[in-house]
Amino acid sequence: xxxxxxxxxxxxxxxxxxxxxxxxxxxxxxxxxxxxxxxxxxxxxxxxxxxxxxxxxxxxxxxxxxxxxxxxxxxxxxxxxxxxxxxxxxxxxxxxxxxxxxxxxxxxxxxxxxxxxxxxxxxxxxxxxxxxxxxxxxxxxxxxxxxxxxxxxxxxxxxxxxxxxxxxxxxxxxxxxxxxxxxxxxxxxxxxxxxxxxxxxxxxxxxxxxxxxxxxxxxxxxxxxxxxxxx
Amino acid sequence: xxxxxxxxxxxxxxxxxxxxxxxxxxxxxxxxxxxxxxxxxxxxxxxxxxxxxxxxxxxxxxxxxxxxxxxxxxxxxxxxxxxxxxxxxxxxxxxxxxxxxxxxxxxxxxxxxxxxxxxxxxxxx
Numbered sequence: 001x002x003x004x005x006x007x008x009x010x011x012x013x014x015x016x017x018x019x020x021x022x023x024x025x026x027x028x029x030x031x032x033x034x035x036x037x038x039x040x041x042x043x044x045x046x047x048x049x050x051x052x053x054x055x056x057x058x059x060x061x062x063x064x065x066x067x068x069x070x071x072x073x074x075x076x077x078x079x080x081x082x083x084x085x086x087x088x089x090x091x092x093x094x095x096x097x098x099x100x101x102x103x104x105x106x107x108x109x110x111x112x113x114x115x116x117x118x119x120x121x122x123x124x125x126x127x128x129x130x131x132x133x134x135x136x137x138x139x140x141x142x143x144x145x146x147x148x149x150x151x152x153x154x155x156x157x158x159x160x161x162x163x164x165x166x167x168x169x170x171x172x173x174x175x176x177x178x179x180x181x182x183x184x185x186x187x188x189x190x191x192x193x194x195x196x197x198x199x200x201x202x203x204x205x206x207x208x209x210x211x212x213x214x215x216x217x218x219x220x221x222x223x224x225x226x227x228x229x230x231x
Numbered sequence: 232x233x234x235x236x237x238x239x240x241x242x243x244x245x246x247x248x249x250x251x252x253x254x255x256x257x258x259x260x261x262x263x264x265x266x267x268x269x270x271x272x273x274x275x276x277x278x279x280x281x282x283x284x285x286x287x288x289x290x291x292x293x294x295x296x297x298x299x300x301x302x303x304x305x306x307x308x309x310x311x312x313x314x315x316x317x318x319x320x321x322x323x324x325x326x327x328x329x330x331x332x333x334x335x336x337x338x339x340x341x342x343x344x345x346x347x348x349x350x351x352x353x354x355x356x
Contacts, residue, residue, distance in 0.1 A: 050262040086281055091265055100279040101269075156289075160316070160327040163271060163282050176287025178270035178280075202332065209267050211327040213316075 026118055028126030035113040036061070036123070042130065046205045053207045058088055058111070063204065064127040066135045067193045073127060076188075077120035080111035083188075085166070085177040090209075103177070140191035140224045151226035154219060161223070164210070167230060179210060182227055191228040195220055260344035263337055267329060268295075276348040290323040301349035309342045 032042065039058035046060050047053050064073075087093040087108040095104045115123060152169055156162040164179035173183065185194065196203070198220050201210040264276075271288065273280035276295035282288055295301060312320045314335075316328030329338065346352060 050266060053266070085285075086270075090270055090281060094269075094274055094281060096274050099275060099277055100284045101273045101275075101281050102284050103281060158324055160325045163288055163325045163327075166287070174287070176270070176282030177285045178282050207266065209270060211267075211329055212331040213328055214331060 026122035028122035028124070031115070031119050031123050032061075032126050035115065035119075039111075046207075048206045050207060054089055054092060056088055059084075060205070061127060062130055063132040063135075063193075065129055065131040066196075067190060068127065069188060069190060070124050070128050072184075072187045073124040074117075074120045077113070077115045077123055078117060079114065082108065082110045083180050084108070085181060090178045135192065135196050137192050140195050140221055140228065142186075142191045142225065142228045144221075144225060146222050146225040146229075148226065148229070151222045154223060155226060159213060159215075159223075160211070167227075182230060184231055185227040186229050186231040189227070191224050194227050195224040198223055259337065260340035263333065263341055264344055264348075267332070268341075271325075276345075288325055290325055292326070295345055295348045298349045298351035301345065302351040302354045305353045305355060306342050306346075309345055310338055313338045313341055 036042075036058075040061045041056075042061050044060065044062035047056055085108065086103050090103070093103050093107045094101050096102075148169075155167065156174070162175045164176045166173060166175035166177060166181045166183055167185075168174075168183040175182075197210075198213075198215075201208045201212055265274075268276075269280055271280040271282045271292040272278055272295055273283070273292075277297075278292040278294040280292060283292055293300070308320055312322065312326060313333070314328065314330035317323040317326030319328065333341070
């Protein structure tokens with residue numbers, strides 16, 4: 001009993017001595033409303049019409065907690081980089097010159113909100129609460145071995161993924177730009193969400209231009225592991 | 232509206248439908264083409280979409296504006312290519328299978344839209 005009392009005192013002392021977390025003092029939801037809600041949707045559902053897709057200004061965040069890895073969010077919120085080279089909706093940023101489409105210069109910019117470290121922690125905490133309760137978790141074990149060469153062949157040759165997504169494999173960059181850049185997908189995305197997104201893109205975004213393609217669990221898992229290893 | 236104006240409006244509507252410009256059919260196919268196909272096949276349908284011009288594609292997308300090439304493909308071939316992807320018609324796997332994303336009706340409409348883009352008919356079915 002005395003031991004228990006001593007432990008309680010020690011734990012209480014540690015809590016007292018621990019530096020106050022800056023995130024604890026900040027309201028992540030309020031910061032997100034102030035800095036992010038002008039462009040991002042926090043409540044859903046995703047647009048179900050072509051016009052709605054054209055009008056979307058930034059990626060939906062109402063399932064951010066299922067989609068992202070928190071450490072990446074904290075870092076990115078302090079120094080946002082460009083993830084979609086063709087913008088959130090490529091059709092809004094295309095110019096045609098001499099019969100060839102390209103993305104209009106300066107029409108695609110990274111997110112302008114740059115948060116302080118404490119703010120980023122608080123907003124990341126809030127975003128991680130926005131989970132999709134129906135998404136299966138624990139499906140992909142990122143520690144599991146997979147054959148990288150075989151997965152690369154699937155991504156680039158047997159399936160059309162490389163046509164729209166840029167990746168980096170052994171220092172070589174390759175791929176299209178109408179989908180998000182996946183060169184650091186492993187740092188950014190939860191492997192279970194990668195799996196779920198490949199399984200049914202339209203569940204997350206009814207009018208996404210990513211096709212739903214039937215494949216076995218094993219192949220989908222291998223793709224998820226391949227992308228989760230990209231950091 | 233006078234009786235003659237009503238008759239005129241009705242006549243224009245009938246002519247528009249007969250000419251194949253019924254908006255109920257053309258609009259969704261054009262939207263679907265823009266949403267799903269333009270990223271590779273381009274805003275002009277000539278195969279020069281952003282994924283091609285950015286160097287992302289190892290195989291060039293088909294030029295849907297090329298009447299000579301497109302007329303060599305049957306409507307059924309086009310339907311199979313959209314539904315099952317390039318692999319279904321012995322072409323590049325970079326062309327995705329859209330059969331689980333679009334309905335059969337939407338794919339039929341896209342085939343008709345491709346014929347508008349190439350301004351051609353299939354030379355054989």
